Amino acid sequence: MDLTEYVQRQKHVVAQQSRAVRDFTVFDYNYIPEKPFIRSESKQIIDAMLRFDVSGIATNFAVIGSRGSGKTLTMKYLARVVPAQTDLSMRYVNCRHHNTSFKILARLLNKRCTGLSLDKLFEMFSESITGKTVFVLDEVDLMSAKDKNRDILYLLSRSEKPVMVIMLSNNPHLLRELDAASKSSLQLVQMHFANYNAEQINAILLERAQKGLVSYDYTEVSEIAAMTTKKTNSDTRVAIKTLYYNVTEPQKSVESCFENARKDIVIDVINDxxxxxxxxxxxxxxxxxxxxxxxxxxxxxxxxxxxxxxxxxxxxxxxxxxxxxxxxxxxxxxxxxxxxxxxxxxxxxxxxxxxxxxxxxxxxxxxxx
Missing domain, CATH: 1.10.10.10 (Winged helix-like DNA-binding domain superfamily/Winged helix DNA-binding domain)
Known part of the structure; x- marks a missing residue:
């Protein structure tokens, strides 16, 4: 079989397998459900935001949890619903991609800011804040060693504008690594997002299956949830990708789909x-x-x-x-x-x-x- 024949054959096979999927976006890691699984821990953050909206007095958080524990999804969902019901605005930056204080501020300003000092850039940034604002700094532990003190945290903590800081991290030792002056000024409340249990992962998968699939096997969904909890530190990304492989490659066993998904995730994690x-x-x-x-x-x-x-x-x-x-x-x-x-x-x-x-x-x- 030459390549042209193979492409034609596989195009038909993929089209047949894809008929089981109603909406592929549910398998995207950036997908935010209309009604996501609500962690009990997130209620404390919501209450703090509402108090900040009323009083202008911020409670700053360091949210710690393993990959796939729902930290980023929770914050992105809150960014969708909280500003619509309050006077708060929410700004999000991933510190993996913008890994110094200068780059974070440039990202928040959405400008190229070469040739400016950090103090001047922060002055411009402060002038751009027009109301009570919640800043979410994701993967803050991945900031560059060149910015060892994470100056952005100290600057935000001393800002005269009404700002609230929420840091997200996988690193359980994050607070030990922070600059003493920043910790003192921020007065961080540490919160731990515990790993999902099998029942919670099952609920997450069912929500996506109900929205995105024409049909699904409840038993197989439960099996995926159980394997994810037992073998991957409850990483929901592995569970979601396993469900995707299970639907689009029905000739393979659930175990085979799970191992392929886990390998894919490990490769992504190591490359990052x-x-x-x-x-x-x-x-x-x-x-x-x-x-x-x-x-x-x-x-x-x-x-x-x-x-x-x-x-x-x-x-x-x-x-x-x-x-x-x-x-x-x-x-x-x-x-x-x-x-x-x-x-x-x-x-x-x-x-x-x-x-x-x-x-x-x-x-x-x-x-x-």
Missing amino acids: LSDQNLLILTAAAQNKSDLTKNIYDLYCRLCRSQCEKPFSYVYYYSNLGYLQSIGLIALVSTKFGRTYTNRVVLTFNHSILFDTCRLRFSRVPAPRS
Whole structure:
């Protein structure tokens, strides 16, 4: 069969499989349901927003939770409904894509601001605020090391304009890393978005299935929810992609669809990691010992081979917590002599990591056999 014949045949196959889907947008990670699953934790944030609307006195939040726990979706949904019923406006910035205070302010101003100082840029930004405003800074832990103090937080905390700050992060140790002056000024309320349980993921999948599919198997939806809870740290993105594969590739088992979805998500997550976190994972994959201290020693050597400055041990350990929160490693407490330490267990196929490293770095050790 030549390529032309294959394209013609597969076009027919894909068209047949797609008939089960009424609306493909429900499988988009940016999809915001009309009535999303409401987490009980979000009610505290809503109440704080309403008090801010009435009083002008802000309560600032640091919302911590694993990937796929609904942090971003909740904030984007609130940005749709809260301004419509209050005098508040909401502004959202992803700090992965705008990873310095300067870039964040330029994004909020929607301008190219080269040649300006940070203070001048913040002055322009302050002048643009015309009312009570809620600023959502997503993935704030991924701001560049060049902006170690995350100056935007201090500037917002000292602003004379009525502003409320909500930071979203996967890193459970975020507050330890923040500048002391910023923490003191912001008076952050820390909130944890716990992982969804199987029943909650089942409800999320059913909402999407009812809106987007012509028909679905309730038993298979429940099976997807159970596997997601058990094997992926309750990452709803894996569940949603599994449902998509299950519908569009009906000849495959639910287990096969789940493994394909999980692999896709892991590839996306690893590709999005910083160079430093890639080197930490590489050290964990390479080291004969899986103890955190021994992995740190190899990580430092790898950094030097790439002309990178390694993290301090404290910051390295904090990043291990982040890598665990996104489901790439498991930290297992182990007795070593008279004390306890942690072992690092990678939870994905190492070949994915090394494929990414070969593209990112000039000199990376081969996978350990």
